[in-house]
Amino acid sequence: MEPxxxxxxxxxxxxxxxGVLEYCVLALMRDRPRYGVExxxxxxxxxxxxxxQGTVYPLLSRLRRDDLVATTWQESASGPPRRYYAxxxxxxxxxxxxxxxxxxxxxxVDAFLTASPPSPGDHS
Amino acid sequence: MKTxxxxxxxxxxxxxxxxxxxxxxxxxxxxxxxxxxxxVARAERPGAAIGGILAExxxxxAIVATALAEAGPGARVRSGGDAPVxxxxxxxxVPLLMLTLSLLLTMVFPDHPGPLVGVLFRxxxxxxxxxxxxxxxxxxxxxxxxxxxxxxxxxxxxxxxxTGSLSDSGAFAANxxxxxxxxxxxxxxxxxxxxxxx
Numbered sequence: 001m002e003p004x005x006x007x008x009x010x011x012x013x014x015x016x017x018x019g020v021l022e023y024c025v026l027a028l029m030r031d032r033p034r035y036g037v038e039x040x041x042x043x044x045x046x047x048x049x050x051x052x053q054g055t056v057y058p059l060l061s062r063l064r065r066d067d068l069v070a071t072t073w074q075e076s077a078s079g080p081p082r083r084y085y086a087x088x089x090x091x092x093x094x095x096x097x098x099x100x101x102x103x104x105x106x107x108x109v110d111a112f113l114t115a116s117p118p119s120p121g122d123h124s
Numbered sequence: 125m126k127t128x129x130x131x132x133x134x135x136x137x138x139x140x141x142x143x144x145x146x147x148x149x150x151x152x153x154x155x156x157x158x159x160x161x162x163x164v165a166r167a168e169r170p171g172a173a174i175g176g177i178l179a180e181x182x183x184x185x186a187i188v189a190t191a192l193a194e195a196g197p198g199a200r201v202r203s204g205g206d207a208p209v210x211x212x213x214x215x216x217x218v219p220l221l222m223l224t225l226s227l228l229l230t231m232v233f234p235d236h237p238g239p240l241v242g243v244l245f246r247x248x249x250x251x252x253x254x255x256x257x258x259x260x261x262x263x264x265x266x267x268x269x270x271x272x273x274x275x276x277x278x279x280x281x282x283x284x285x286x287t288g289s290l291s292d293s294g295a296f297a298a299n300x301x302x303x304x305x306x307x308x309x310x311x312x313x314x315x316x317x318x319x320x321x322x
Contacts, residue, residue, distance in 0.1 A: 036157065037164045044180075052182020054139075057157040058191035061150070079167025083160060 017049060022059055023098040024049055026068065026091055033072070035082035036060065060085060068094055132162055135178050142188040146195060154191050216258040216317045220310040222249030223271040227306055230279075231299050246272050258317040270309035275302050 021043075028034055028042050039060075040053040063069045068091035073081050087095065136155055143151045158181065165177045181187070226245035230238045250272040254264050282298070 035164070036161050037168065040161075052180075052186050053161070054158060054181035054184075054187035055190040057154060057161070058187065058194040061153055061157065061191070062194040076167075080160070080163045082164060 013048070014051075017051060021049060021051075021056070022063060023095060023102075025056065025059065025063070026087060026095040026098075029069065029085055029087045029091075030095065033084040033086035035074075035084050037082075039085065063091070067091075131174055131178060132159075135162075135181070135184065139184040139187060142184045143191065146188070146191055150191065150195055154187070158187070214252055214256055216256060216314065219249045219252035219256060220271075220313055222246070222252065224303075224306045224310050227275060227299065227303050231296075231303070246276065253313075259313065260318075263313065263316055267309060267313045271306055271313075275306060278302055 024043065024046075025039060028039055034042075036057070040056055043056065044050045044053065060069070063085075064071060067088055069085045070088050071083050071085055074084050075081050136159060139158060140151065140155060143154060146154070161181065162174075162177060165180075166172070166174065169177070222245045226242040226249060229245065230242035232238060233241075250268050253259070253267055253271070256264070259267065278298075279302075
């Protein structure tokens with residue numbers, strides 16, 4: 001393996017993550033509000049979406065500014081109060097839209113990646 | 125890695141330093157989010173080492189880079205090292221004033237120190253005009269020709285041909301004409317300057 005290959009692979013993963021991470025974060029809030037550490041724990045468990053946890057906070061901040069999520073403080077039985085993130089109506093709409101287009105997107109990419117190129121002259 | 129009595133404070137201070145290009149409210153928000161995260165993570169995992177919690181949060185630079193990307197280009201308050209800000213940003217009035225004043229100074233103080241300061245102003249003004257980001261190459265060339273080369277040539281020819289051949293009022297009139305040329309060229313340059321950069 002040439003030096004730099006792992007960097008390129010990391011970049012490809014980072015590009016992919018950048019595109020889908022916010023929808024995964026929104027999806028985590030689909031059923032109930034979640035607080036930050038909880039969200040990051042779930043993302044970390046996933047493996048592929050694991051990232052420096054701190055980078056998710058700027059994303060959450062933008063989702064809040066874009067009115068896709070709303071936050072509320074809730075007291076906790078243990079430790080400090082938690083800031084809970086919940087979907088707003090527009091956040092839910094954005095998540096629904098992504099949920100609708102994702103299967104077609106995923107299948108199209110899969111088709112490109114798995115298709116064996118037809119050999120020249122093969123007309124069967 | 126230096127050891128410290130308070131690694132959390134050091135970590136947040138590092139984020140704050142890196143985040144100096146963020147608007148103040150975004151920076152405060154980011155620091156508050158991270159501080160909350162650390163507090164909650166510590167409460168939930170009392171046995172965990174603080175170093176591990178900070179390591180999971182990640183490199184302050186990566187966090188701030190994400191914050192800058194999320195904030196969008198308009199949110200940047202001042203240029204970072206990688207910002208596409210043009211070099212040598214000098215206010216466009218500076219070269220124009222220097223070029224125009226160069227002759228005015230020579231006229232007002234004809235013996236000393238007018239001519240010397242005038243020449244310095246003209247050279248500096250021409251250099252600033254050429255290196256400025258406010259004009260295209262063609263306009264710079266035209267501007268330097270009209271405001272520096274032509275006046276210098278006229279004055280040079282004038283001095284070589286002997287100043288005695290014209291009366292004082294004639295010399296004054298010639299200076300006025302050159303000054304008018306300078307003022308017009310400067311006014312033109314001011315009007316065609318680029319007001320939006322980047």
